Amino acid sequence: MLSTSYIFLAYFAIIIFVFGILCKVWKYAVIPNPLKIPLTPAPTNTIGVILRMVFEVAFFKSLFKSNKFTWLGGCAFHLALLVVLASHIRFFVSPVPEPIMLLQTFLQSISMFIGLLFIAPLVYLFIRRVWVDRTRFVSIFADYFVLILLFLIGLSGITMKYLIRPDLFAVKTFILGLISFSPEPIPTNPIFITHFTLILILLIYFPFSKLMHGCGIFFSPTRNQIDNPREKRLINPWDKRII
Amino acid sequence: MAKEKIEAPKLTGKIETPRIQPGASLACQHHKANEQFLTGLGYPSSLVENWQEKAIAKMGELLNKYKSLKLYLDICVRCGACADKCQFYLGTGDPKNTPVGRQELFRKVYRRYFTPAGKLLGNLAGAEDFTEEVLKEWYVYFHHCSQCRRCCVACPYGIDTAEISMAAREIMHSIGLGTKYVDEIILKVFNFGNNLGMQPKAIKNSLDFCEDEMKEAYEEKGIMDIDVKIPMDVEGAEVLLVVPSADFFASPHIESLLGYAKVFYQAGISWTLSSYASEAGNFGMFIGSYDGMQKVASRIGQAVRDLKVKRLVIGECGHAYRIAYSFWNTLIGPFDTLDKRYPIPQHICEFTYDLIKRGALRLDKEANDEFVVTYHDSCNIARATRMGDMPGGQFEIPRSIIKACCNKFVDMPQETIRENTFCCGGGAGLLTDEMMDIRIKGAMPRMQALKQVIDSHGVNFFALICAICKAQFTKIFPAYGLSMDMVGGVHQLVSRAIVLGAKE
Amino acid sequence: MNKLIAIFVVLIFGVVLLSPFVVNAIRGGMSKGVSKLDIVLPSSGKCIKDKEYMRANHMDLLKKERVKAVRDGVRTNDYSLKNCQTCHQKRDEFCDRCHHFVGVKPECFECHYYPTGKKECKGRE
Numbered sequence: 001m002l003s004t005s006y007i008f009l010a011y012f013a014i015i016i017f018v019f020g021i022l023c024k025v026w027k028y029a030v031i032p033n034p035l036k037i038p039l040t041p042a043p044t045n046t047i048g049v050i051l052r053m054v055f056e057v058a059f060f061k062s063l064f065k066s067n068k069f070t071w072l073g074g075c076a077f078h079l080a081l082l083v084v085l086a087s088h089i090r091f092f093v094s095p096v097p098e099p100i101m102l103l104q105t106f107l108q109s110i111s112m113f114i115g116l117l118f119i120a121p122l123v124y125l126f127i128r129r130v131w132v133d134r135t136r137f138v139s140i141f142a143d144y145f146v147l148i149l150l151f152l153i154g155l156s157g158i159t160m161k162y163l164i165r166p167d168l169f170a171v172k173t174f175i176l177g178l179i180s181f182s183p184e185p186i187p188t189n190p191i192f193i194t195h196f197t198l199i200l201i202l203l204i205y206f207p208f209s210k211l212m213h214g215c216g217i218f219f220s221p222t223r224n225q226i227d228n229p230r231e232k233r234l235i236n237p238w239d240k241r242i243i
Numbered sequence: 244m245a246k247e248k249i250e251a252p253k254l255t256g257k258i259e260t261p262r263i264q265p266g267a268s269l270a271c272q273h274h275k276a277n278e279q280f281l282t283g284l285g286y287p288s289s290l291v292e293n294w295q296e297k298a299i300a301k302m303g304e305l306l307n308k309y310k311s312l313k314l315y316l317d318i319c320v321r322c323g324a325c326a327d328k329c330q331f332y333l334g335t336g337d338p339k340n341t342p343v344g345r346q347e348l349f350r351k352v353y354r355r356y357f358t359p360a361g362k363l364l365g366n367l368a369g370a371e372d373f374t375e376e377v378l379k380e381w382y383v384y385f386h387h388c389s390q391c392r393r394c395c396v397a398c399p400y401g402i403d404t405a406e407i408s409m410a411a412r413e414i415m416h417s418i419g420l421g422t423k424y425v426d427e428i429i430l431k432v433f434n435f436g437n438n439l440g441m442q443p444k445a446i447k448n449s450l451d452f453c454e455d456e457m458k459e460a461y462e463e464k465g466i467m468d469i470d471v472k473i474p475m476d477v478e479g480a481e482v483l484l485v486v487p488s489a490d491f492f493a494s495p496h497i498e499s500l501l502g503y504a505k506v507f508y509q510a511g512i513s514w515t516l517s518s519y520a521s522e523a524g525n526f527g528m529f530i531g532s533y534d535g536m537q538k539v540a541s542r543i544g545q546a547v548r549d550l551k552v553k554r555l556v557i558g559e560c561g562h563a564y565r566i567a568y569s570f571w572n573t574l575i576g577p578f579d580t581l582d583k584r585y586p587i588p589q590h591i592c593e594f595t596y597d598l599i600k601r602g603a604l605r606l607d608k609e610a611n612d613e614f615v616v617t618y619h620d621s622c623n624i625a626r627a628t629r630m631g632d633m634p635g636g637q638f639e640i641p642r643s644i645i646k647a648c649c650n651k652f653v654d655m656p657q658e659t660i661r662e663n664t665f666c667c668g669g670g671a672g673l674l675t676d677e678m679m680d681i682r683i684k685g686a687m688p689r690m691q692a693l694k695q696v697i698d699s700h701g702v703n704f705f706a707l708i709c710a711i712c713k714a715q716f717t718k719i720f721p722a723y724g725l726s727m728d729m730v731g732g733v734h735q736l737v738s739r740a741i742v743l744g745a746k747e
Numbered sequence: 748m749n750k751l752i753a754i755f756v757v758l759i760f761g762v763v764l765l766s767p768f769v770v771n772a773i774r775g776g777m778s779k780g781v782s783k784l785d786i787v788l789p790s791s792g793k794c795i796k797d798k799e800y801m802r803a804n805h806m807d808l809l810k811k812e813r814v815k816a817v818r819d820g821v822r823t824n825d826y827s828l829k830n831c832q833t834c835h836q837k838r839d840e841f842c843d844r845c846h847h848f849v850g851v852k853p854e855c856f857e858c859h860y861y862p863t864g865k866k867e868c869k870g871r872e
Contacts, residue, residue, distance in 0.1 A: 018761070018764045018765060022764070024317070025756060025757050025760045026753055026757050027313060029749075029752060029753035029756040029757060030749060030750060030753040031306075031307060031308070031309070031310040031313050031314075032308070032309075032310060033309075033310050034309060034533060034573070035533075035569065035570050035573055036570070036573065037311060037403065037406070037627070039392060039395050039401060039403070039626055039662075040625070040626055040627055040628060040629055040634065040637065040662075041629065041634035041635040041637070041638075041662060042634060043634060044629075044632075044634060056399070056401075060399050062396065062397065062398060062399050062401070063324055063399040065397070066324040066325070066328065066396070066397030066398075066399075067322075067323070067324040067397070070322050070323065070324055074399070090850030090851075091849075091850075092767045092770070092771065093770060093771065093774065094774075095847060095848070096847065096848075096850035100850065101850060101852070104850050105852045129323075132323060133262055133263045133338075134263050134323055134327070134338050134341055134344075135321065135322070135323035135326065137265070137338040137344065138321050138323065138326070138341065138343045138344050138347055139321055140321070140368075141367055141368070141369065142360075142368060142369055143320070143321050165803040165807075166803055167799065167802040167803045168802075168803075168849040168851065169802060169848065169849055171849075172848060172849050172850075179767045179771045180768075180771050180772070189803070208358060208359055208360045209360070210317070210318060210319060212317050212318055213318040213319075216314050216318035216400065217318065217399075217400045217401075219310065219314055220311075220314060220315075220400050220401040220402070221310055221311050221314075221401075222311070222392075222395050222403050227629055227634060229568060229569045229570070229573070230572060230587055233573065233576050233577050234572065234573045235573065236533075236573050237749065238308055239533075239537075239573070239574075240534065240537075241537075
């Protein structure tokens with residue numbers, strides 16, 4: 001009964017997550033830019049724009065320039081998120097490829113550090129949000145909700161690593177069962193079930209929330225446009241002179 | 244009408260982030276546009292009966308027209324990196340004058356009507372009904388934004404509050420709510436071709452007066468053979484120069500006009516102004532109206548065709564150059580009749596700089612020796628345009644011109660210039676007397692930065708290339724106890740330094 | 748034109764998002780029936796704790812044993828590798844198979860051999 005409902009819920013969450021994001025991405029891609037609005041000084045060619053985006057996406061360059069404290073918290077968390085996601089790859093492929101095994105071996109040796117790197121910035125960002133009067137003023141419930149949700153996901157993950165260990169064999173079997181459409185029963189470890197439930201909530205919530213910044217940043221016209229309005233005419237598809 | 248004198252912040256040379264004071268600038272608001280102006284622009288004559296419904300429909304329409312709007316409403320994480328970057332927050336401390344606070348006014352309505360979370364959970368999801376209360380705040384705070392893009396530099400996702408405030412203003416117009424100042428001006432352009440509503444005759448008179456002035460000035464120096472002309476409506480001229488109409492008579496704007504004329508004179512390039520397209524500025528952008536902006540801009544396209552010119556040059560004006568540089572090609576392009584060897588359109592500074600580089604101008608730096616000059620990067624030029632071929636030319640070229648004209652030049656602190664420049668506090672429709680409170684407070688960061696170089700280097704000339712900045716600062720400087728004579732255009736310096744006549 | 752680009756972009760995002768499914772389908776991971784733990788078990792006897800407990804927590808027992816031996820100098824054989832080996836005779840048929848499957852590297856063997864030699868598996872009562 002528990003397994004059945006979780007399997008059902010998991011597929012539901014995945015469908016919402018994937019199609020929710022794809023719908024949003026479709027919108028972001030298809031809604032036109034009627035005018036050129038790159039934030040200058042901007043690159044004058046495509047390679048320059050790609051470089052600009054890489055620096056923004058990988059190193060949060062603008063945030064670094066504008067607020068070092070937020071940058072520190074944001075960077076630490078996103079780095080930890082990336083590492084944690086990478087260390088979860090092993091649950092999704094069988095057999096585990098050699099490079100991922102090597103990575104895993106390394107991450108295993110610093111796992112305590114990674115766990116802290118994941119939840120400490122969340123606490124820090126939470127405190128900062130409440131501490132700074134102007135961010136407290138503009139914060140809405142959703143801002144705190146996401147921080148708490150991610151914190152609990154991290155905490156349950158760490159708990160599984162150090163306190164209440166699940167049967168990893170059962171965990172992996174369950175996950176492989178899900179992604180190959182031949183469901184297996186869910187492991188009974190209560191912490192795993194908590195962890196998994198929180199992640200499903202995150203997946204369902206993702207496409208409707210500010211978390212879409214992860215996809216949206218690639219579409220930001222002030223960042224991804226080439227500074228060449230004089231050289232190359234941008235056509236506005238809804239300009240009355242064209243229609 | 245604020246009768247009591249507005250107290251300007253103390254000049255200390257330091258820009259401090261204030262603690263929040265909710266509602267601090269709520270009282271400072273524009274006079275509303277009346278029936279005449281609104282209907283003149285094709286909007287409802289006053290707030291319509293079912294305004295809420297109409298506004299939401301308009302919002303839906305804009306969400307499908309502007310990628311920037313839809314995206315920026317979705318992806319803000321309220322990290323607050325922008326909050327202490329806005330000069331209006333720094334000046335007033337009103338948290339709704341932070342970029343993110345301002346956007347949230349829009350975003351909460353967007354959430355309520357366009358997102359599943361907002362529809363289902365309401366307040367819990369940060370959504371709010373579009374009530375009269377909210378509309379009031381919209382009217383105040385979206386007109387406190389000067390669309391300067393300083394927040395966009397700070398934002399990790401490049402969210403541009405200007406895009407959102409433009410959309411908000413367009414929505415408000417669609418339900419019959421606009422500001423008198425901006426709408427009146429746009430209507431003047433529709434009717435007369437310039438923001439001031441000057442008739443061609445009046446412009447001509449002013450230009451004749453300028454010619455006489457220059458001639459007299461040279462004759463006083465004993466130079467009799469120099470007669471600089473400011474031609475208007477000359478068909479077949481090489482260059483059409485479009486300047487902000489303030490350049491025709493306002494001070495110190497007019498000094499730059501003399502500068503342009505002398506540069507053209509010395510370069511020996513035939514040029515003309517147009518009485519039909521007698522305005523570079525385009526307030527259509529301020530209210531987010533694509534059609535309005537296009538209608539205003541179309542006069543320039545018409546003048547280019549009518550006067551059969553080969554080149555198009557823009558005078559010293561900030562938002563005008565943004566529209567010219569970034570939008571004209573889309574709005575009124577392509578410019579098939581113009582000479583492709585030159586940028587279309589070209590900024591007057593690019594034009595002058597080109598001549599300086601080629602050695603075509605003789606500049607006597609000593610003529611400006613009484614000045615210690617600093618340069619204020621105007622927001623639209625700094626963050627929405629480029630001059631020359633290299634990114635950042637918009638910073639280097641005006642500075643190069645100033646350095647070619649003056650011996651003493653000093654920059655204000657790095658975090659207040661170039662792409663981090665502060666807005667003058669008067670952009671995007673704030674340049675009206677009833678907004679004096681926010682104008683003075685919004686200028687605070689710039690004034691503090693200036694104060695630093697006044698104290699350290701004795702700066703006494705504040706060079707600009709924006710008509711709005713010039714008008715704003717000449718008004719604001721006295722409030723801060725500085726002389727308005729410090730304010731002037733870059734081409735004012737050129738005008739003083741340039742040596743006319745045949746080369747030796 | 749705009750639509751074409753949009754389709755392309757959505758495809759990229761789709762592939763990334765669905766990559767676990769795609770990769771798994773290509774590699775055919777599941778069809779081999781992973782649900783059966785592919786290890787060689789002794790034909791008789793009983794482990795020191797029940798199966799569920801051992802699967803999740805065997806590493807803690809071994810670690811406890813190690814700490815006791817190294818820090819306190821108390822050597823018992825209760826939870827030692829040696830004791831494991833009395834029943835689970837070959838490392839590659841027992842430890843490694845499961846460890847490979849879940850992608851965890853056993854840290855024991857960075858220092859220790861897995862003991863060898865035939866022993867009689869008694870199990871525990």
